[in-house]
Amino acid sequence: MIELRKISGDNIDEVIALEVGEHQKDLIETTNLRSFADAHTMNAEGIPATPYAVYADEVAVGFLMYIYDTLDHESFENEVFYGKKSYFIWHFMIGKSYQGRGYGKLAFEKMLMDIETMPYGEAEYVSLFYRINNVKARSLYASFGFVDTGIIQDNSMLAIKKLDVKRQNP
Numbered sequence: 001m002i003e004l005r006k007i008s009g010d011n012i013d014e015v016i017a018l019e020v021g022e023h024q025k026d027l028i029e030t031t032n033l034r035s036f037a038d039a040h041t042m043n044a045e046g047i048p049a050t051p052y053a054v055y056a057d058e059v060a061v062g063f064l065m066y067i068y069d070t071l072d073h074e075s076f077e078n079e080v081f082y083g084k085k086s087y088f089i090w091h092f093m094i095g096k097s098y099q100g101r102g103y104g105k106l107a108f109e110k111m112l113m114d115i116e117t118m119p120y121g122e123a124e125y126v127s128l129f130y131r132i133n134n135v136k137a138r139s140l141y142a143s144f145g146f147v148d149t150g151i152i153q154d155n156s157m158l159a160i161k162k163l164d165v166k167r168q169n170p
């Protein structure tokens with residue numbers, strides 16, 4: 001069974017120890033430790049950030065994090081989603097020895113379900129960047145309805161999915 005759990009003093013060491021394969025390091029721009037630090041910084045600055053440990057049957061196997069923000073980068077200026085609220089997936093990884101077992105897909109699905117409750121407020125979109133050579137990530141995101149925008153920054157494609165659910169907790 002796959003679960004998303006809050007990061008605490010009990011599991012932070014296990015999460016930090018999780019790594020992707022050597023050849024995958026350029027697919028993610030950051031480490032779990034740095035992302036966790038980013039979450040704290042952003043929360044302190046008023047940008048809600050949610051880091052989660054991914055558990056498979058009581059074992060920490062991955063890490064993911066999303067934030068709630070506005071799509072207002074200047075390179076989006078002419079896009080329909082410019083200036084709109086979005087849940088943005090900041091970091092997503094499954095430890096190298098746990099990949100290819102379906103954990104990533106299940107964890108991603110759980111994260112989307114969490115996002116669809118609109119925990120920080122309403123948003124029209126969920127968005128992310130992936131490296132253009134990351135075939136596995138692209139196919140995973142496409143299977144959940146993410147569409148490439150054609151916007152590429154630092155060899156990464158912005159992909160987006162429209163959310164059509166209403167906030168559950170007004």
Ligand SMILES: CC(C)(COP(=O)(O)OP(=O)(O)OC[C@H]1O[C@@H](n2cnc3c(N)ncnc32)[C@H](O)[C@@H]1OP(=O)(O)O)[C@@H](O)C(=O)NCCC(=O)NCCS
Pocket residue numbers: 020021024027028092093094095098099100101102103104105106129130131134135136137139140143
């Ligand atoms: C990407 C990642 C999170 C996926 O997690 P995972 O547990 O390995 O993936 P899963 O076993 O759940 O497979 C999920 C989907 O990935 C895709 N996939 C898996 N292996 C693939 C391959 N060799 N080629 C193309 N697509 C592949 C498929 O869509 C698959 O779904 P399916 O089995 O229903 O076809 C994980 O491999 C990882 O951490 N990679 C390195 C870091 C990274 O790339 N993070 C994403 C940054 S944008």
